[in-house]
Amino acid sequence: MSERPRLTVLSGPSGVGKSTVVAHMRKEHPEVWLSVSATTRKPRPGERHGVHYFFVTDEEMDKLIANGELLEWAEFAGNRYGTPRAAVLERLEAGEPVLLEIDLQGARQVRESMAEAQLVFLAPPSWEELVRRLTGRGTEPPEVIERRLDAAKVELAAEPEFDVTLVNTSVEDVARELLALMDVV
Ligand SMILES: Nc1nc2c(ncn2[C@@H]2O[C@H](COP(=O)(O)OP(=O)(O)O)[C@@H](O)[C@H]2O)c(=O)[nH]1
Numbered sequence: 742m743s744e745r746p747r748l749t750v751l752s753g754p755s756g757v758g759k760s761t762v763v764a765h766m767r768k769e770h771p772e773v774w775l776s777v778s779a780t781t782r783k784p785r786p787g788e789r790h791g792v793h794y795f796f797v798t799d800e801e802m803d804k805l806i807a808n809g810e811l812l813e814w815a816e817f818a819g820n821r822y823g824t825p826r827a828a829v830l831e832r833l834e835a836g837e838p839v840l841l842e843i844d845l846q847g848a849r850q851v852r853e854s855m856a857e858a859q860l861v862f863l864a865p866p867s868w869e870e871l872v873r874r875l876t877g878r879g880t881e882p883p884e885v886i887e888r889r890l891d892a893a894k895v896e897l898a899a900e901p902e903f904d905v906t907l908v909n910t911s912v913e914d915v916a917r918e919l920l921a922l923m924d925v926v
C-alpha cells in the first residue's frame with residue numbers, strides 16, 4: 742500500500758494559475774477528484790453552480806458553518822469560502838486521491854485537523870508576472886485586484902510553511918509535478 746498522503750492541498754496567491762493547472766491536469770486525468778467549495782462570491786461569467794463552486798448566500802454559508810458541514814472555511818478578500826466535509830471524507834475513505842484548491846488560512850486549518858495532508862504552494866515566477874496574470878485575466882475590477890495583491894504578499898511570505906513549492910512557469914510541467922506528488926502517475 743502507498744505510504745503517500747492522499748489529501749493534497751494546493752494554495753497560492755490569486756492569479757498564480759491554480760485553476761489553470763488543475764484544469765490542465767484533470768483534462769488528462771479526470772479521475773483526480775477536486776473538492777467543489779461553497780462560496781459567497783458571485784459567479785464569474787462561465788462559472789457554473791456545482792462545477793466551479795456551490796454559490797451560496799450569506800445565510801446559507803452561516804448555516805453550513807453552524808452545522809459543522811465544512812472541513813475548513815475562511816474569509817478571503819471580502820467573501821467566504823469553505824470545503825464541504827462529507828464529500829472529502831467519502832473519497833478519502835474510498836482510498837482515492839483528493840485535491841483541495843484553497844487559500845492559506847484554509848491550508849493552515851487542514852494542517853491542524855489532518856496531519857497527513859500534503860501542502861503544496863504554487864508560486865509565481867516573479868511578482869511582476871503575478872500582477873500581469875491577475876490583471877490580464879480581466880475578471881476583477883481594479884479595487885478587487887488591489888485587495889487580492891495585498892493578500893498575495895501575506896501568502897507569499899507563508900511559503901516556508903508548505904511541504905513543497907512549485908513555480909508556475911509552465912502549466913504542463915507543474916501539472917505533471919502535481920500528479921507525481923499525488924502519486925497518480
Ligand atoms: N479556505 C478556502 N479557500 C478557498 C476555498 N475555495 C477557494 N478558496 C480560495 O479562495 C481564493 C479566492 O478564490 P477565487 O475567488 O475563486 O479567485 P481565484 O483563485 O483568483 O480564481 C483562492 O485563494 C482560492 O484558492 C475553500 O473552500 N476554502
Ligand SMILES: Nc1ncnc2c1ncn2[C@@H]1O[C@H](COP(=O)(O)OP(=O)(O)O)[C@@H](O)[C@H]1O
Pocket residue numbers: 753754755756757758759760761762874875877878909910911912
Ligand atoms: N504558466 C502560466 N503562464 C502564463 N500564464 C498563465 C500560466 N498559468 C496561468 N496563467 C494565466 O494567469 C491567469 C490566472 O490564472 P488562474 O488559473 O485563473 O489563477 P488562480 O486560479 O490561481 O487565481 C489566467 O489568465 C491564466 O490563463
